Amino acid sequence: MSTMNISLPDTLKSYVDEQVAGRRFGSSSEYVRDLIRRDQDRQRLRGLLLIGADSAPAAPADRAYFKALRTRAGQGSAQ
Template identity: 40%
Template sequence: MSNINISLPESMKAFIEEQVAQGGYGSVSEYLQELIVQDQKRKMQEHIEELLIAGLKSGEAIEVNDEWWQQKRTHLINHLHQHKCVSLDHSS
């Protein structure tokens, strides 16, 4: 594990120490690691939401029902079979 030294105003240091004591953290490092993990999760969630919005805006909506899923399965199975046949032809 690596170390990072940071400078904080006394008021922030006191706040962190209070959070450690009240939050059941074993150390300041544990508290700060938890904050970083939460920030990473928040940023990942924002990224996922951006991708979902982009997907919603990407084109005309289609109805996804049992028939659509069956067509998708059939297409993928056919694609896999074609890929295997091509791979087998090239291996000889």
């Protein structure tokens, strides 16, 4: 694992310390890793949403759509 040193103003350092203590992180490094992972997830989701927005429109997801989906899945015609 690589090491990275980050300089923070006192107010942000205090905030990180509060988050570590209040949210049961073992260290400030764990907190920062969690933030980075969440940002990566957010970026992935944003990318998928943009891909979906650029895609061609699909059939509407109405009652008929879900009825056909249930039939194809072998669940019959549940309400």
